[in-house]
Amino acid sequence: xxxxxxxxxxxxxxxDRIVKxxxxxxxxxPIKELRKSLVAQASAAHPSGxxxxxxxxxxxxxxxxxxxxSCGSRILEGYRSPYDATAVAKLRAAGALIAGKTNCDxxxxxxxxxxxxxxxxxxxxxxxxxxxxxxxxxxxxVAAGALPAALGSETGGSVRQxxxxxxxxxxxxxxGRVSRYGLVAFGSSLDQIGVLGRSVxxxxxxxxxxxxxxxxxxxxxxxxxxxxxxxxxxxxxxVIGVPKEYFPQDLDPAVRRACDxxxxxxxxxxxxxxxVSLPHTAYAVATYYIIAPAEASSNLARYDxxxxxxxxxxxxxxxxxxxxxRGEGFGPEVRRRVLVGTYVLSSGYYDxxxxxxxxxxxxxxxxxxNAFDRGVDLxxxxxxxxxxxxxxxxxxxxxxxxxxDIFTVTANLAGLPAISVxxxxxxxxxxxxxxxxxxxxxxxxxxxxxxxxxAVPAGEEA
Amino acid sequence: xxxxxxxxxxxETHVQLRTVSKMFCGCSAAFGAPPNxxxxxxxxxxxxxxxxxxxxxxxxxxxxxxxxxxxxHPRSVFARKNYFYPDLPKxxxxxxxxxxxxxxxxxxxxxxxxxxxxxxxxxxxxxxxAGKSLHDRFPKQTAIDLNRCGVPLIEVVTGPDFRSPHEARxxxxxxxxxxxxxxxxxxxxxxxxxxxxxNVSVRRAGETTLGTxxxxxxxxxxxxxxxxxxxxxDRQIAVLEGGGTVAQQTMLYDSKTNSVRPQRSxxxxxxxxxxxxxxxxxxxxxxxxxxxxxxLLPELPAKKRERxxxxxxxxxxxxxxxxxxxxVADYYEAVVHAGAEAKTAANWVMTxxxxxxxxxxxxxxxxxxxxxxxxxxxxxxxxxxxxxKRVFAEVAERGGExxxxxxxLGVVQVADTGVLAxxxxxxxxxxxxxxxxxxxxxxRLLQFFVGQVMKASRGKADPKLAQRVLEEKLAS
Numbered sequence: 001x002x003x004x005x006x007x008x009x010x011x012x013x014x015x016d017r018i019v020k021x022x023x024x025x026x027x028x029x030p031i032k033e034l035r036k037s038l039v040a041q042a043s044a045a046h047p048s049g050x051x052x053x054x055x056x057x058x059x060x061x062x063x064x065x066x067x068x069x070s071c072g073s074r075i076l077e078g079y080r081s082p083y084d085a086t087a088v089a090k091l092r093a094a095g096a097l098i099a100g101k102t103n104c105d106x107x108x109x110x111x112x113x114x115x116x117x118x119x120x121x122x123x124x125x126x127x128x129x130x131x132x133x134x135x136x137x138x139x140x141x142v143a144a145g146a147l148p149a150a151l152g153s154e155t156g157g158s159v160r161q162x163x164x165x166x167x168x169x170x171x172x173x174x175x176g177r178v179s180r181y182g183l184v185a186f187g188s189s190l191d192q193i194g195v196l197g198r199s200v201x202x203x204x205x206x207x208x209x210x211x212x213x214x215x216x217x218x219x220x221x222x223x224x225x226x227x228x229x230x231x232x233x234x235x236x237x238x239v240i241g242v243p244k245e246y247f248p249q250d251l252d253p254a255v256r257r258a259c260d261x262x263x264x265x266x267x268x269x270x271x272x273x274x275x276v277s278l279p280h281t282a283y284a285v286a287t288y289y290i291i292a293p294a295e296a297s298s299n300l301a302r303y304d305x306x307x308x309x310x311x312x313x314x315x316x317x318x319x320x321x322x323x324x325x326r327g328e329g330f331g332p333e334v335r336r337r338v339l340v341g342t343y344v345l346s347s348g349y350y351d352x353x354x355x356x357x358x359x360x361x362x363x364x365x366x367x368x369x370n371a372f373d374r375g376v377d378l379x380x381x382x383x384x385x386x387x388x389x390x391x392x393x394x395x396x397x398x399x400x401x402x403x404x405d406i407f408t409v410t411a412n413l414a415g416l417p418a419i420s421v422x423x424x425x426x427x428x429x430x431x432x433x434x435x436x437x438x439x440x441x442x443x444x445x446x447x448x449x450x451x452x453x454x455a456v457p458a459g460e461e462a
Numbered sequence: 463x464x465x466x467x468x469x470x471x472x473x474e475t476h477v478q479l480r481t482v483s484k485m486f487c488g489c490s491a492a493f494g495a496p497p498n499x500x501x502x503x504x505x506x507x508x509x510x511x512x513x514x515x516x517x518x519x520x521x522x523x524x525x526x527x528x529x530x531x532x533x534x535h536p537r538s539v540f541a542r543k544n545y546f547y548p549d550l551p552k553x554x555x556x557x558x559x560x561x562x563x564x565x566x567x568x569x570x571x572x573x574x575x576x577x578x579x580x581x582x583x584x585x586x587x588x589x590x591x592a593g594k595s596l597h598d599r600f601p602k603q604t605a606i607d608l609n610r611c612g613v614p615l616i617e618v619v620t621g622p623d624f625r626s627p628h629e630a631r632x633x634x635x636x637x638x639x640x641x642x643x644x645x646x647x648x649x650x651x652x653x654x655x656x657x658x659x660x661n662v663s664v665r666r667a668g669e670t671t672l673g674t675x676x677x678x679x680x681x682x683x684x685x686x687x688x689x690x691x692x693x694x695x696d697r698q699i700a701v702l703e704g705g706g707t708v709a710q711q712t713m714l715y716d717s718k719t720n721s722v723r724p725q726r727s728x729x730x731x732x733x734x735x736x737x738x739x740x741x742x743x744x745x746x747x748x749x750x751x752x753x754x755x756x757x758l759l760p761e762l763p764a765k766k767r768e769r770x771x772x773x774x775x776x777x778x779x780x781x782x783x784x785x786x787x788x789x790v791a792d793y794y795e796a797v798v799h800a801g802a803e804a805k806t807a808a809n810w811v812m813t814x815x816x817x818x819x820x821x822x823x824x825x826x827x828x829x830x831x832x833x834x835x836x837x838x839x840x841x842x843x844x845x846x847x848x849x850x851k852r853v854f855a856e857v858a859e860r861g862g863e864x865x866x867x868x869x870x871l872g873v874v875q876v877a878d879t880g881v882l883a884x885x886x887x888x889x890x891x892x893x894x895x896x897x898x899x900x901x902x903x904x905x906r907l908l909q910f911f912v913g914q915v916m917k918a919s920r921g922k923a924d925p926k927l928a929q930r931v932l933e934e935k936l937a938s
Binding site for chain 2: 062063069071076079081082083085180181182183184185187188189215216217218219294295297298300301302304306307308318322342345346347350354
């Protein structure tokens, strides 16, 4: 798009389509405010930008100058950031339009978008089901056709899992590929901003724009932005490993069938497929649920009602202010994780939990290095153990909810790039397959994803 | 009372590094700005903001560690110290814990009780400061000023090495001297750029195990260090002599009443839940970086003192006075390099120069070359010592070349025997009784006559020459 009138039309079209899917509760920004802002952004956007006029919604835990940044939490209700996250600033500089803030599990803690203080988002194909989470709102807007792409964020699979459940593409880049500046922290050593797109290309070109060095984030790598690969003719020369631990005996047979079909297609594209073993996989969820809450307990300490956000108590005693603000401002899942995190960092328990989890994390990362050292370029696994589940089904069973991230948390623990691509339908519901790449080799991973996306009949029953 | 007891003290000193900006953001670290004006999303701990280490602060911290003889670790780790307090906007302080920047240093100081003593520096780490809570600014409310939030600090922790409050204070002054010398900090306790907490215990003389310690906080000025520690030491001794036991707790010192009180347990943090800060990669320092900081470290006071004793043949005491302040030491050496005799120059600097500097904020007002010239004029007999002091004061006040100033003041000594003979005749003529007594053997009256000649010449006579002329005249 070059013509400014097209940017304006794009802005208005995006607003109209978001209104149409309002009942899915995916966008938290009031529609009047959104429309007004989109029009203003379209007239101010730089026509030479590579994403000129492209509407991109942003998960509610990523700071934007316009709209509130509430992280799906009451504790930041009405909070407006005085600055743009680096990823958002880069989108803006590329001419993209920030198309509202999307619903999510509070502070990214959840796998269903049911843990939002602003109500659950609905699955676009079945209102009784969840869209996954925590970046559920972003996945829904893309899956419902309102937008070509949206930003999400991941700590343990929060982009890939909803992408799988909603039938869209979800990319989590290598840790350090995209600046975290302005991403409201949950588990800082695991968090990355990711992209949900209706195609590999849409997601990849947004990722390319938001990637690259940032002097404001010490954990962001000193690298140029990601180069977009071309769609390959074949996957000749690629070695794709299939880790056996990701295909347990009790895996949903339909998920297994979908994966088998995808693997067959990868072979037909010319890739060499071989079974590999990542022996510490069984410990990944437990490891994750020590490290992420530990970091969260510290990252969320700042929400105390003293400086910003609502206060839930008028008492003069500062301890009472903390208790009520945090007690009432945080939802039950956030409180649970803050408690767990506080516990595992406490003196006397640190060695038994946090330190041990860090050691296990190193072993999990080593598993991947070993596989890659043996000539494997990429790994293929299911993204999620099941398609979208019913709302309320896992709400009172945190462990069942946590297990929906069983195939995604490892990439976060190891800091590796991973992508979920739709590979078929199960009883009408989408399911994704996952490619895990080597650190900072997103381009190879994207090449394989392009080929898989093109070959796989994503709309067909597996 | 203290005789049967031995005091054991260790100090934890927080020192603000002299940087333009804060530890993890670009905000000004200046003291005294209007409340909450030097702040940004990073030091306010706003959602999504991230820290980036200040390289200048790291350089100064490494220099401090090297100056204190520490081993600087090529890899250290920033850690979060978690606690809730309104002036701590992130709910944690970025510090270092398991892997500090530096360990195993030492600092020797002149103990008032034991001569040269050595304090072990157990560790030195980098951290950010918290904001300030002002409880007395608004009635019944606490005001928060976050300007100080994120200002770079080092914490210097000694072993339990001090045996008296006086010793602890001497160490602290020596530490201050070293850090000021190296330009690491201005060490101003009143501005809060140097803060000290002390661990205090007592034990029966001869005991080798340590007694139960308390931590003394809120010591706000150098003047209170010794007082606060003495009060706590005496309190512990009284408790023990009364048959009680010392409770391990934090004591707050109140300078107004010169007393300590236990901190309410509510104010104490029980468990800081330290863990490596995931926002900051391990701090990796190259050998070159560390070596460069070593070269940028100036000669430190102890070394300079030794060198002054050796090179300028000064007493240890004089060398200590001259090296107490780096500017004074540099000034002294400049005077010597400009040609003044070392011992005389030392006397001038320790008396006239420091006296003048004490009364004038602009410091060392007479240029080192001018002072060397002035000392030369005394040595060459052109000026008496008394006259030279007048010239010094005049040069300090209004500037100018010492010889010109001396001439303008009319205090250049007269060494012309003819002129002197005139004053001598005048004096002997008006003091005939004393002349008779002198001739009868009261030779100590010679100094009286010299004084009279100086008086008659209004100080201009060269006293040595005057004495010689007097002796000749009186002998005839």
